[in-house]
Amino acid sequence: MIAVLMGGYSAERDISLLSGNAVYESLVKSNIKCFKFDLNKDNITDLWCEKIDKAFIVLHGRGGEDGFIQSELKKRNIPFTGSDEKASNLCMNKAATKEMWNKYDLPLSPSIVAKKGDELNPIYFSLPWAIKPTLEGSSIGISKVSDKKNLEQALENAWQYNDEALIEKWIEGDEYTVSILNNKTLPSIKISSDHDIYDYHSKYFSEKTEYLCPSDLSNAQEKKIQMIALKAFNVMGASGWGRVDFILDSKKNPYLLEINTVPGMTSHSLVPMAAKASNISFEQLILKILNG
Structure with missing residues:
Protein backbone atom coordinates (compact mmCIF):
# COMPACT_ATOMS: atom_id res chain seq x y z
CA MET A 1 0.00 0.00 0.00
CA ILE A 2 1.39 3.39 -1.05
CA ALA A 3 0.75 6.40 1.21
CA VAL A 4 0.61 9.65 -0.74
CA LEU A 5 1.67 12.25 1.82
CA MET A 6 0.34 15.70 1.00
CA GLY A 7 -0.89 18.97 2.46
CA GLY A 8 1.34 19.64 5.43
CA TYR A 9 1.62 22.88 7.36
CA SER A 10 4.06 25.01 5.37
CA ALA A 11 3.25 28.11 3.32
CA GLU A 12 3.08 25.76 0.31
CA ARG A 13 0.22 23.66 1.71
CA ASP A 14 -2.30 24.51 -1.03
CA ILE A 15 0.12 23.56 -3.80
CA SER A 16 1.00 20.33 -1.99
CA LEU A 17 -2.69 19.38 -1.96
CA LEU A 18 -2.91 19.96 -5.73
CA SER A 19 0.31 17.98 -6.30
CA GLY A 20 -0.74 15.17 -3.98
CA ASN A 21 -4.12 14.72 -5.63
CA ALA A 22 -2.46 14.57 -9.06
CA VAL A 23 -0.05 11.88 -7.84
CA TYR A 24 -2.84 9.92 -6.12
CA GLU A 25 -5.05 9.95 -9.22
CA SER A 26 -2.13 8.83 -11.36
CA LEU A 27 -1.36 5.89 -9.06
CA VAL A 28 -5.04 4.87 -9.12
CA LYS A 29 -4.95 4.94 -12.94
CA SER A 30 -1.92 2.67 -12.81
CA ASN A 31 -3.81 0.25 -10.55
CA ILE A 32 -1.46 0.84 -7.64
CA LYS A 33 -3.05 0.32 -4.22
CA CYS A 34 -2.74 3.65 -2.45
CA PHE A 35 -4.35 6.14 -0.12
CA LYS A 36 -3.83 9.85 0.37
CA PHE A 37 -3.00 11.36 3.73
CA ASP A 38 -3.34 15.08 4.44
CA LEU A 39 -0.65 15.58 7.06
CA ASN A 40 -0.94 18.26 9.72
CA LYS A 41 0.77 18.90 13.04
CA ASP A 42 -1.84 16.95 15.00
CA ASN A 43 -2.51 13.79 12.99
CA ILE A 44 0.88 12.23 12.30
CA THR A 45 0.22 9.47 14.87
CA ASP A 46 -2.79 8.43 12.78
CA LEU A 47 -0.45 7.78 9.87
CA TRP A 48 1.44 5.08 11.78
CA CYS A 49 -1.81 3.14 12.27
CA GLU A 50 -1.98 2.58 8.50
CA LYS A 51 -0.35 -0.28 6.63
CA ILE A 52 2.32 1.39 4.49
CA ASP A 53 4.68 -0.37 2.11
CA LYS A 54 6.12 2.90 0.81
CA ALA A 55 5.43 6.61 1.16
CA PHE A 56 5.22 8.88 -1.87
CA ILE A 57 6.19 12.26 -0.43
CA VAL A 58 4.45 15.22 -2.07
CA LEU A 59 4.83 17.56 0.90
CA HIS A 60 6.38 20.87 -0.16
CA GLY A 61 8.27 23.13 2.20
CA ARG A 62 8.87 22.69 5.91
CA GLY A 63 7.64 19.46 7.45
CA GLY A 64 7.94 17.66 4.15
CA GLU A 65 10.98 18.90 2.31
CA ASP A 66 13.22 19.61 5.30
CA GLY A 67 13.91 16.06 6.46
CA PHE A 68 11.25 15.85 9.18
CA ILE A 69 8.90 13.36 7.53
CA GLN A 70 11.86 11.47 6.03
CA SER A 71 13.32 11.03 9.51
CA GLU A 72 9.98 9.84 10.93
CA LEU A 73 9.55 7.30 8.12
CA LYS A 74 13.13 6.07 8.49
CA LYS A 75 12.59 5.46 12.23
CA ARG A 76 9.77 3.10 11.28
CA ASN A 77 11.66 1.43 8.41
CA ILE A 78 9.14 2.71 5.86
CA PRO A 79 10.72 3.33 2.43
CA PHE A 80 9.92 6.65 0.77
CA THR A 81 10.46 8.52 -2.48
CA GLY A 82 13.14 11.13 -3.00
CA SER A 83 16.05 12.33 -0.90
CA ASP A 84 16.87 11.14 2.61
CA GLU A 85 16.46 13.25 5.73
CA LYS A 86 20.01 14.67 5.75
CA ALA A 87 19.98 15.79 2.11
CA SER A 88 16.44 17.13 2.40
CA ASN A 89 17.35 19.24 5.42
CA LEU A 90 20.45 20.63 3.72
CA CYS A 91 18.71 21.39 0.42
CA MET A 92 15.84 23.16 2.17
CA ASN A 93 18.18 25.84 3.50
CA LYS A 94 19.17 28.19 0.68
CA ALA A 95 22.15 29.58 2.61
CA ALA A 96 23.51 26.13 3.51
CA THR A 97 22.97 25.00 -0.09
CA LYS A 98 24.98 27.92 -1.46
CA GLU A 99 27.73 27.24 1.07
CA MET A 100 27.97 23.62 -0.08
CA TRP A 101 27.88 24.55 -3.76
CA ASN A 102 30.61 27.12 -3.18
CA LYS A 103 32.91 24.36 -1.89
CA TYR A 104 32.59 22.65 -5.27
CA ASP A 105 33.18 25.85 -7.29
CA LEU A 106 29.72 25.80 -8.79
CA PRO A 107 28.54 29.08 -10.39
CA LEU A 108 26.82 31.36 -7.85
CA SER A 109 25.89 35.00 -7.47
CA PRO A 110 27.50 36.64 -4.40
CA TRP A 170 20.30 40.20 -8.42
CA ILE A 171 21.30 38.68 -11.75
CA GLU A 172 19.37 40.14 -14.65
CA GLY A 173 18.47 37.37 -17.02
CA ASP A 174 16.16 34.47 -17.78
CA GLU A 175 15.19 31.66 -15.44
CA TYR A 176 15.80 28.06 -16.46
CA THR A 177 15.25 24.84 -14.62
CA VAL A 178 16.66 21.32 -15.02
CA SER A 179 14.73 18.36 -13.65
CA ILE A 180 16.52 15.24 -12.47
CA LEU A 181 14.99 11.79 -12.52
CA ASN A 182 16.88 8.79 -11.16
CA ASN A 183 20.30 10.37 -11.75
CA LYS A 184 19.53 11.53 -15.29
CA THR A 185 18.73 15.05 -16.44
CA LEU A 186 15.60 15.93 -18.38
CA PRO A 187 15.46 18.73 -20.99
CA SER A 188 15.82 22.23 -19.55
CA ILE A 189 12.86 24.60 -19.43
CA LYS A 190 13.04 28.36 -20.00
CA ILE A 191 10.54 30.31 -17.92
CA SER A 192 9.21 33.67 -19.09
CA SER A 193 7.09 35.53 -16.55
CA ASP A 194 5.37 38.89 -16.87
CA HIS A 195 6.46 39.58 -13.27
CA ASP A 196 9.89 40.87 -12.26
CA ILE A 197 10.10 37.84 -9.99
CA TYR A 198 8.89 34.38 -11.02
CA ASP A 199 6.74 34.39 -7.90
CA TYR A 200 4.10 32.18 -6.29
CA HIS A 201 1.30 33.54 -8.51
CA SER A 202 3.40 33.22 -11.68
CA LYS A 203 4.37 29.65 -10.81
CA TYR A 204 0.97 28.23 -10.07
CA PHE A 205 -1.83 30.45 -11.31
CA SER A 206 -0.80 32.89 -14.04
CA GLU A 207 -1.80 32.07 -17.58
CA LYS A 208 0.76 34.64 -18.80
CA THR A 209 3.78 32.66 -17.64
CA GLU A 210 5.35 30.94 -20.64
CA TYR A 211 7.47 27.81 -20.66
CA LEU A 212 9.80 26.74 -23.44
CA CYS A 213 10.71 23.06 -23.40
CA PRO A 214 13.02 22.09 -24.95
CA SER A 215 14.45 25.55 -24.21
CA ASP A 216 16.23 27.95 -26.55
CA LEU A 217 19.72 26.85 -25.53
CA SER A 218 22.28 25.48 -27.98
CA ASN A 219 23.35 21.86 -27.55
CA ALA A 220 26.56 22.99 -25.84
CA GLN A 221 24.71 25.34 -23.46
CA GLU A 222 22.12 22.65 -22.70
CA LYS A 223 24.81 20.09 -21.89
CA LYS A 224 26.59 22.64 -19.70
CA ILE A 225 23.61 23.44 -17.47
CA GLN A 226 22.55 19.78 -17.32
CA MET A 227 26.05 18.86 -16.16
CA ILE A 228 26.04 21.64 -13.55
CA ALA A 229 22.54 20.66 -12.39
CA LEU A 230 23.47 17.01 -11.91
CA LYS A 231 26.64 17.92 -10.02
CA ALA A 232 24.73 20.44 -7.88
CA PHE A 233 22.14 17.74 -7.10
CA ASN A 234 24.68 15.03 -6.30
CA VAL A 235 27.04 17.08 -4.09
CA MET A 236 24.05 17.84 -1.86
CA GLY A 237 23.47 14.12 -1.39
CA ALA A 238 20.07 14.42 -3.07
CA SER A 239 18.57 11.36 -4.74
CA GLY A 240 15.61 10.05 -6.73
CA TRP A 241 14.15 13.12 -8.28
CA GLY A 242 14.28 16.88 -7.98
CA ARG A 243 14.81 20.14 -9.78
CA VAL A 244 17.68 22.62 -9.97
CA ASP A 245 16.93 26.25 -10.84
CA PHE A 246 19.20 28.74 -12.63
CA ILE A 247 19.37 32.32 -13.85
CA LEU A 248 21.23 32.75 -17.13
CA ASP A 249 22.51 36.27 -17.79
CA SER A 250 22.55 37.99 -21.19
CA LYS A 251 25.71 36.09 -22.15
CA LYS A 252 24.07 32.79 -21.10
CA ASN A 253 26.37 32.44 -18.10
CA PRO A 254 24.52 30.21 -15.59
CA TYR A 255 24.06 31.03 -11.90
CA LEU A 256 22.56 28.45 -9.57
CA LEU A 257 19.53 29.61 -7.60
CA GLU A 258 18.22 26.69 -5.56
CA ILE A 259 17.39 23.02 -5.46
CA ASN A 260 13.96 21.44 -4.93
CA THR A 261 13.83 17.91 -3.53
CA VAL A 262 10.01 17.66 -3.70
CA PRO A 263 9.04 19.78 -6.72
CA GLY A 264 5.46 20.63 -7.62
CA MET A 265 3.37 18.10 -9.52
CA THR A 266 0.45 20.33 -10.55
CA SER A 267 -0.83 21.17 -14.04
CA HIS A 268 1.62 24.10 -14.12
CA SER A 269 4.54 22.08 -12.76
CA LEU A 270 7.91 21.80 -14.43
CA VAL A 271 9.06 18.23 -13.78
CA PRO A 272 6.04 16.73 -15.63
CA MET A 273 6.65 19.22 -18.46
CA ALA A 274 10.30 18.19 -18.81
CA ALA A 275 9.32 14.50 -18.63
CA LYS A 276 6.77 15.01 -21.41
CA ALA A 277 9.53 16.48 -23.59
CA SER A 278 11.38 13.18 -23.06
CA ASN A 279 8.27 11.20 -24.06
CA ILE A 280 7.57 10.21 -20.46
CA SER A 281 3.88 10.46 -19.60
CA PHE A 282 2.70 11.70 -16.21
CA GLU A 283 1.75 8.15 -15.18
CA GLN A 284 5.15 6.84 -16.26
CA LEU A 285 6.87 9.66 -14.40
CA ILE A 286 5.02 8.86 -11.16
CA LEU A 287 5.96 5.17 -11.46
CA LYS A 288 9.61 6.05 -12.14
CA ILE A 289 9.68 8.25 -9.04
CA LEU A 290 7.91 5.57 -6.98
CA ASN A 291 10.28 2.82 -8.08
CA GLY A 292 13.42 4.96 -8.27
Whole structure:
Protein backbone atom coordinates (compact mmCIF):
# COMPACT_ATOMS: atom_id res chain seq x y z
CA MET A 1 0.00 0.00 0.00
CA ILE A 2 1.39 3.39 -1.05
CA ALA A 3 0.75 6.40 1.21
CA VAL A 4 0.61 9.65 -0.74
CA LEU A 5 1.67 12.25 1.82
CA MET A 6 0.34 15.70 1.00
CA GLY A 7 -0.89 18.97 2.46
CA GLY A 8 1.34 19.64 5.43
CA TYR A 9 1.62 22.88 7.36
CA SER A 10 4.06 25.01 5.37
CA ALA A 11 3.25 28.11 3.32
CA GLU A 12 3.08 25.76 0.31
CA ARG A 13 0.22 23.66 1.71
CA ASP A 14 -2.30 24.51 -1.03
CA ILE A 15 0.12 23.56 -3.80
CA SER A 16 1.00 20.33 -1.99
CA LEU A 17 -2.69 19.38 -1.96
CA LEU A 18 -2.91 19.96 -5.73
CA SER A 19 0.31 17.98 -6.30
CA GLY A 20 -0.74 15.17 -3.98
CA ASN A 21 -4.12 14.72 -5.63
CA ALA A 22 -2.46 14.57 -9.06
CA VAL A 23 -0.05 11.88 -7.84
CA TYR A 24 -2.84 9.92 -6.12
CA GLU A 25 -5.05 9.95 -9.22
CA SER A 26 -2.13 8.83 -11.36
CA LEU A 27 -1.36 5.89 -9.06
CA VAL A 28 -5.04 4.87 -9.12
CA LYS A 29 -4.95 4.94 -12.94
CA SER A 30 -1.92 2.67 -12.81
CA ASN A 31 -3.81 0.25 -10.55
CA ILE A 32 -1.46 0.84 -7.64
CA LYS A 33 -3.05 0.32 -4.22
CA CYS A 34 -2.74 3.65 -2.45
CA PHE A 35 -4.35 6.14 -0.12
CA LYS A 36 -3.83 9.85 0.37
CA PHE A 37 -3.00 11.36 3.73
CA ASP A 38 -3.34 15.08 4.44
CA LEU A 39 -0.65 15.58 7.06
CA ASN A 40 -0.94 18.26 9.72
CA LYS A 41 0.77 18.90 13.04
CA ASP A 42 -1.84 16.95 15.00
CA ASN A 43 -2.51 13.79 12.99
CA ILE A 44 0.88 12.23 12.30
CA THR A 45 0.22 9.47 14.87
CA ASP A 46 -2.79 8.43 12.78
CA LEU A 47 -0.45 7.78 9.87
CA TRP A 48 1.44 5.08 11.78
CA CYS A 49 -1.81 3.14 12.27
CA GLU A 50 -1.98 2.58 8.50
CA LYS A 51 -0.35 -0.28 6.63
CA ILE A 52 2.32 1.39 4.49
CA ASP A 53 4.68 -0.37 2.11
CA LYS A 54 6.12 2.90 0.81
CA ALA A 55 5.43 6.61 1.16
CA PHE A 56 5.22 8.88 -1.87
CA ILE A 57 6.19 12.26 -0.43
CA VAL A 58 4.45 15.22 -2.07
CA LEU A 59 4.83 17.56 0.90
CA HIS A 60 6.38 20.87 -0.16
CA GLY A 61 8.27 23.13 2.20
CA ARG A 62 8.87 22.69 5.91
CA GLY A 63 7.64 19.46 7.45
CA GLY A 64 7.94 17.66 4.15
CA GLU A 65 10.98 18.90 2.31
CA ASP A 66 13.22 19.61 5.30
CA GLY A 67 13.91 16.06 6.46
CA PHE A 68 11.25 15.85 9.18
CA ILE A 69 8.90 13.36 7.53
CA GLN A 70 11.86 11.47 6.03
CA SER A 71 13.32 11.03 9.51
CA GLU A 72 9.98 9.84 10.93
CA LEU A 73 9.55 7.30 8.12
CA LYS A 74 13.13 6.07 8.49
CA LYS A 75 12.59 5.46 12.23
CA ARG A 76 9.77 3.10 11.28
CA ASN A 77 11.66 1.43 8.41
CA ILE A 78 9.14 2.71 5.86
CA PRO A 79 10.72 3.33 2.43
CA PHE A 80 9.92 6.65 0.77
CA THR A 81 10.46 8.52 -2.48
CA GLY A 82 13.14 11.13 -3.00
CA SER A 83 16.05 12.33 -0.90
CA ASP A 84 16.87 11.14 2.61
CA GLU A 85 16.46 13.25 5.73
CA LYS A 86 20.01 14.67 5.75
CA ALA A 87 19.98 15.79 2.11
CA SER A 88 16.44 17.13 2.40
CA ASN A 89 17.35 19.24 5.42
CA LEU A 90 20.45 20.63 3.72
CA CYS A 91 18.71 21.39 0.42
CA MET A 92 15.84 23.16 2.17
CA ASN A 93 18.18 25.84 3.50
CA LYS A 94 19.17 28.19 0.68
CA ALA A 95 22.15 29.58 2.61
CA ALA A 96 23.51 26.13 3.51
CA THR A 97 22.97 25.00 -0.09
CA LYS A 98 24.98 27.92 -1.46
CA GLU A 99 27.73 27.24 1.07
CA MET A 100 27.97 23.62 -0.08
CA TRP A 101 27.88 24.55 -3.76
CA ASN A 102 30.61 27.12 -3.18
CA LYS A 103 32.91 24.36 -1.89
CA TYR A 104 32.59 22.65 -5.27
CA ASP A 105 33.18 25.85 -7.29
CA LEU A 106 29.72 25.80 -8.79
CA PRO A 107 28.54 29.08 -10.39
CA LEU A 108 26.82 31.36 -7.85
CA SER A 109 25.89 35.00 -7.47
CA PRO A 110 27.50 36.64 -4.40
CA SER A 111 25.39 36.64 -1.24
CA ILE A 112 25.37 37.18 2.51
CA VAL A 113 23.07 35.93 5.27
CA ALA A 114 21.08 38.39 7.39
CA LYS A 115 19.91 37.07 10.77
CA LYS A 116 17.03 38.75 12.57
CA GLY A 117 18.30 40.58 15.65
CA ASP A 118 21.95 40.48 14.55
CA GLU A 119 23.96 43.35 13.13
CA LEU A 120 23.97 43.22 9.33
CA ASN A 121 27.34 42.50 7.73
CA PRO A 122 28.45 44.94 5.02
CA ILE A 123 27.00 44.07 1.61
CA TYR A 124 30.01 43.89 -0.68
CA PHE A 125 28.17 43.59 -3.99
CA SER A 126 26.24 46.21 -5.93
CA LEU A 127 22.49 46.74 -6.22
CA PRO A 128 19.97 45.42 -7.12
CA TRP A 129 19.59 42.64 -4.55
CA ALA A 130 17.26 39.68 -4.13
CA ILE A 131 16.07 39.18 -0.55
CA LYS A 132 14.65 35.76 0.26
CA PRO A 133 13.85 33.63 3.32
CA THR A 134 16.31 30.76 3.65
CA LEU A 135 13.62 28.16 4.41
CA GLU A 136 10.73 28.75 2.00
CA GLY A 137 10.04 27.51 -1.49
CA SER A 138 7.76 28.63 -4.32
CA SER A 139 9.39 32.10 -4.25
CA ILE A 140 7.47 32.94 -1.07
CA GLY A 141 8.76 36.03 0.76
CA ILE A 142 11.13 37.15 -2.02
CA SER A 143 11.70 40.84 -2.79
CA LYS A 144 13.82 42.75 -5.29
CA VAL A 145 15.63 45.74 -3.78
CA SER A 146 16.90 48.44 -6.13
CA ASP A 147 17.35 51.14 -3.46
CA LYS A 148 19.03 50.63 -0.07
CA LYS A 149 16.18 52.42 1.70
CA ASN A 150 13.91 49.47 0.84
CA LEU A 151 16.23 46.84 2.32
CA GLU A 152 14.79 46.93 5.84
CA GLN A 153 11.23 46.33 4.65
CA ALA A 154 12.37 43.49 2.37
CA LEU A 155 14.20 41.83 5.27
CA GLU A 156 11.13 42.20 7.51
CA ASN A 157 9.09 40.54 4.78
CA ALA A 158 11.54 37.61 4.56
CA TRP A 159 11.83 37.31 8.36
CA GLN A 160 8.10 36.66 8.60
CA TYR A 161 8.90 33.11 7.48
CA ASN A 162 12.07 32.43 9.45
CA ASP A 163 14.79 34.38 11.25
CA GLU A 164 17.35 34.08 8.48
CA ALA A 165 17.32 35.76 5.07
CA LEU A 166 19.61 35.57 2.08
CA ILE A 167 20.73 38.82 0.46
CA GLU A 168 21.87 37.90 -3.01
CA LYS A 169 23.19 39.87 -5.96
CA TRP A 170 20.30 40.20 -8.42
CA ILE A 171 21.30 38.68 -11.75
CA GLU A 172 19.37 40.14 -14.65
CA GLY A 173 18.47 37.37 -17.02
CA ASP A 174 16.16 34.47 -17.78
CA GLU A 175 15.19 31.66 -15.44
CA TYR A 176 15.80 28.06 -16.46
CA THR A 177 15.25 24.84 -14.62
CA VAL A 178 16.66 21.32 -15.02
CA SER A 179 14.73 18.36 -13.65
CA ILE A 180 16.52 15.24 -12.47
CA LEU A 181 14.99 11.79 -12.52
CA ASN A 182 16.88 8.79 -11.16
CA ASN A 183 20.30 10.37 -11.75
CA LYS A 184 19.53 11.53 -15.29
CA THR A 185 18.73 15.05 -16.44
CA LEU A 186 15.60 15.93 -18.38
CA PRO A 187 15.46 18.73 -20.99
CA SER A 188 15.82 22.23 -19.55
CA ILE A 189 12.86 24.60 -19.43
CA LYS A 190 13.04 28.36 -20.00
CA ILE A 191 10.54 30.31 -17.92
CA SER A 192 9.21 33.67 -19.09
CA SER A 193 7.09 35.53 -16.55
CA ASP A 194 5.37 38.89 -16.87
CA HIS A 195 6.46 39.58 -13.27
CA ASP A 196 9.89 40.87 -12.26
CA ILE A 197 10.10 37.84 -9.99
CA TYR A 198 8.89 34.38 -11.02
CA ASP A 199 6.74 34.39 -7.90
CA TYR A 200 4.10 32.18 -6.29
CA HIS A 201 1.30 33.54 -8.51
CA SER A 202 3.40 33.22 -11.68
CA LYS A 203 4.37 29.65 -10.81
CA TYR A 204 0.97 28.23 -10.07
CA PHE A 205 -1.83 30.45 -11.31
CA SER A 206 -0.80 32.89 -14.04
CA GLU A 207 -1.80 32.07 -17.58
CA LYS A 208 0.76 34.64 -18.80
CA THR A 209 3.78 32.66 -17.64
CA GLU A 210 5.35 30.94 -20.64
CA TYR A 211 7.47 27.81 -20.66
CA LEU A 212 9.80 26.74 -23.44
CA CYS A 213 10.71 23.06 -23.40
CA PRO A 214 13.02 22.09 -24.95
CA SER A 215 14.45 25.55 -24.21
CA ASP A 216 16.23 27.95 -26.55
CA LEU A 217 19.72 26.85 -25.53
CA SER A 218 22.28 25.48 -27.98
CA ASN A 219 23.35 21.86 -27.55
CA ALA A 220 26.56 22.99 -25.84
CA GLN A 221 24.71 25.34 -23.46
CA GLU A 222 22.12 22.65 -22.70
CA LYS A 223 24.81 20.09 -21.89
CA LYS A 224 26.59 22.64 -19.70
CA ILE A 225 23.61 23.44 -17.47
CA GLN A 226 22.55 19.78 -17.32
CA MET A 227 26.05 18.86 -16.16
CA ILE A 228 26.04 21.64 -13.55
CA ALA A 229 22.54 20.66 -12.39
CA LEU A 230 23.47 17.01 -11.91
CA LYS A 231 26.64 17.92 -10.02
CA ALA A 232 24.73 20.44 -7.88
CA PHE A 233 22.14 17.74 -7.10
CA ASN A 234 24.68 15.03 -6.30
CA VAL A 235 27.04 17.08 -4.09
CA MET A 236 24.05 17.84 -1.86
CA GLY A 237 23.47 14.12 -1.39
CA ALA A 238 20.07 14.42 -3.07
CA SER A 239 18.57 11.36 -4.74
CA GLY A 240 15.61 10.05 -6.73
CA TRP A 241 14.15 13.12 -8.28
CA GLY A 242 14.28 16.88 -7.98
CA ARG A 243 14.81 20.14 -9.78
CA VAL A 244 17.68 22.62 -9.97
CA ASP A 245 16.93 26.25 -10.84
CA PHE A 246 19.20 28.74 -12.63
CA ILE A 247 19.37 32.32 -13.85
CA LEU A 248 21.23 32.75 -17.13
CA ASP A 249 22.51 36.27 -17.79
CA SER A 250 22.55 37.99 -21.19
CA LYS A 251 25.71 36.09 -22.15
CA LYS A 252 24.07 32.79 -21.10
CA ASN A 253 26.37 32.44 -18.10
CA PRO A 254 24.52 30.21 -15.59
CA TYR A 255 24.06 31.03 -11.90
CA LEU A 256 22.56 28.45 -9.57
CA LEU A 257 19.53 29.61 -7.60
CA GLU A 258 18.22 26.69 -5.56
CA ILE A 259 17.39 23.02 -5.46
CA ASN A 260 13.96 21.44 -4.93
CA THR A 261 13.83 17.91 -3.53
CA VAL A 262 10.01 17.66 -3.70
CA PRO A 263 9.04 19.78 -6.72
CA GLY A 264 5.46 20.63 -7.62
CA MET A 265 3.37 18.10 -9.52
CA THR A 266 0.45 20.33 -10.55
CA SER A 267 -0.83 21.17 -14.04
CA HIS A 268 1.62 24.10 -14.12
CA SER A 269 4.54 22.08 -12.76
CA LEU A 270 7.91 21.80 -14.43
CA VAL A 271 9.06 18.23 -13.78
CA PRO A 272 6.04 16.73 -15.63
CA MET A 273 6.65 19.22 -18.46
CA ALA A 274 10.30 18.19 -18.81
CA ALA A 275 9.32 14.50 -18.63
CA LYS A 276 6.77 15.01 -21.41
CA ALA A 277 9.53 16.48 -23.59
CA SER A 278 11.38 13.18 -23.06
CA ASN A 279 8.27 11.20 -24.06
CA ILE A 280 7.57 10.21 -20.46
CA SER A 281 3.88 10.46 -19.60
CA PHE A 282 2.70 11.70 -16.21
CA GLU A 283 1.75 8.15 -15.18
CA GLN A 284 5.15 6.84 -16.26
CA LEU A 285 6.87 9.66 -14.40
CA ILE A 286 5.02 8.86 -11.16
CA LEU A 287 5.96 5.17 -11.46
CA LYS A 288 9.61 6.05 -12.14
CA ILE A 289 9.68 8.25 -9.04
CA LEU A 290 7.91 5.57 -6.98
CA ASN A 291 10.28 2.82 -8.08
CA GLY A 292 13.42 4.96 -8.27
